[in-house]
Amino acid sequence: MKDSNPSHAPKAVTILGSTGSVGANTLDLIGRDPDAYTVVALTANENVAALADQCRRFRPQMAVIANPERYGDLVAALDGTGIEVRAGADAVIEAASLPADWLMGAIVGAAGLKPTMAAVERGTTVALANKECLVCAGELVTAAVERCGSILLPVDSEHNAIFQVFDFDKADDVSRILLTASGGPFRTRARDSLAQVTPEEAVAHPNWSMGAKISVDSATMMNKGLELIEAYHLFPVPEERIEIVVHPQSIIHSMVEYADGSVLAQLGSPDMRTPIGYTLGWPERIATPSPRLDFATLARLDFEAPDPDRFPALTLTRDALRAGGSAPAVMNAANEVAVKHFLNRTLSFLGITDVVAETLAAMPARPLADLDDVIALDAEARRRAEEAVMRRA
Ligand SMILES: NC(=O)C1=CN([C@@H]2O[C@H](COP(=O)(O)OP(=O)(O)OC[C@H]3O[C@@H](n4cnc5c(N)ncnc54)[C@H](OP(=O)(O)O)[C@@H]3O)[C@@H](O)[C@H]2O)C=CC1
Ligand SMILES: CC(=O)[C@@H](O)[C@H](O)COP(=O)(O)O
Numbered sequence: 001m002k003d004s005n006p007s008h009a010p011k012a013v014t015i016l017g018s019t020g021s022v023g024a025n026t027l028d029l030i031g032r033d034p035d036a037y038t039v040v041a042l043t044a045n046e047n048v049a050a051l052a053d054q055c056r057r058f059r060p061q062m063a064v065i066a067n068p069e070r071y072g073d074l075v076a077a078l079d080g081t082g083i084e085v086r087a088g089a090d091a092v093i094e095a096a097s098l099p100a101d102w103l104m105g106a107i108v109g110a111a112g113l114k115p116t117m118a119a120v121e122r123g124t125t126v127a128l129a130n131k132e133c134l135v136c137a138g139e140l141v142t143a144a145v146e147r148c149g150s151i152l153l154p155v156d157s158e159h160n161a162i163f164q165v166f167d168f169d170k171a172d173d174v175s176r177i178l179l180t181a182s183g184g185p186f187r188t189r190a191r192d193s194l195a196q197v198t199p200e201e202a203v204a205h206p207n208w209s210m211g212a213k214i215s216v217d218s219a220t221m222m223n224k225g226l227e228l229i230e231a232y233h234l235f236p237v238p239e240e241r242i243e244i245v246v247h248p249q250s251i252i253h254s255m256v257e258y259a260d261g262s263v264l265a266q267l268g269s270p271d272m273r274t275p276i277g278y279t280l281g282w283p284e285r286i287a288t289p290s291p292r293l294d295f296a297t298l299a300r301l302d303f304e305a306p307d308p309d310r311f312p313a314l315t316l317t318r319d320a321l322r323a324g325g326s327a328p329a330v331m332n333a334a335n336e337v338a339v340k341h342f343l344n345r346t347l348s349f350l351g352i353t354d355v356v357a358e359t360l361a362a363m364p365a366r367p368l369a370d371l372d373d374v375i376a377l378d379a380e381a382r383r384r385a386e387e388a389v390m391r392r393a
């Protein structure tokens, strides 16, 4: 029987990257109100054990493992469940294309670009955590959102904060976006002292529990540069009016300043279930278990200017945004390669931004044609970044 009140029908949801930090937080919320959702598809890269556990609990129509070598393991793990099991990058795109009311894009890196585009082109409401998509192909993604009438909801905590206080009907009255940055685990360290830092030190974020790649990005402050580009594509504000301010406590998640001097901010404990919940419930608000702020015991909120001398990623990213075209995609690909090598201990921490700078210098900015162009450019930038890493070995 058809529900006479469609707003009470369970929301059909797909989660790309369900086994990661954002994906698991999304399922945590869904699991707290199981009657409100049906799960269409869950996807992972290679973590069969976690994906199979999630599938047994949430019973999606389809489970996809991107690494085809893990297909047999997933089939065996889900034997008898009736869940359709698929493998490979194309199967992730198929999962993203299944009819759903809401899709969480929580794959890490440019690998999420094609699946995100598939969901946008299907007209699905996309909650996007996967910032690298917008960095690589912001114009193409936002144009597809317009063309296909889909809705893009920012999950990244800063962008979600801005989204909550940005008056799109009065965008001309916005004078500045103030993107807050924690400063990462090395905020107070001298640059020379960073030469020997280990992956364990770099992933130890002071406030947030996140996947390894974004944690390293926070440590180099590349994350804030990626977020600058992400904000540029999500909000109608010119680049020179998007400023970064270091706020070590990560309580204010970003701010919007208006022409009259008013500054609107969104605050909350550093728990991704608040911004994820905002997008999951949108346009309503839903309850989340995120710890509440206690202003009586919140000792202080500090702010300081970012330091591009110690964190050159801040300059590299703004320059790439200004250069436009291919530059942000090249920068992102080189960063993904460099972070992978740092985590594998085959590149030093300071080598990360060196490799990004070298790759950008070798591939001057040019206009982007289409999605295939971005994918080809991404592959070429990865090849050159690998060479830059090898030269340092
Ligand atoms: N973590 C956070 O709090 C925040 C994250 N973000 C952004 O959200 C995205 C996800 O971050 P996070 O959850 O921390 O990352 P994780 O590394 O924790 O999770 C990444 C997810 O993507 C899957 N995955 C990795 N590579 C591929 C691939 N090639 N193809 C398909 N799936 C793949 C992983 O599968 P498997 O587990 O099998 O490896 C996993 O499910 C990133 O873009 C990040 O910048 C933004 C704001 C906050
Ligand atoms: C939770 C989230 O959105 C991350 O992007 C977080 O903001 C990282 O913190 P910093 O990059 O500010 O250290």
Ligand SMILES: [Mn+2]
Residues within 6 Å of the ligand: 156, 157, 158, 227
């Ligand atoms: Mn963020």
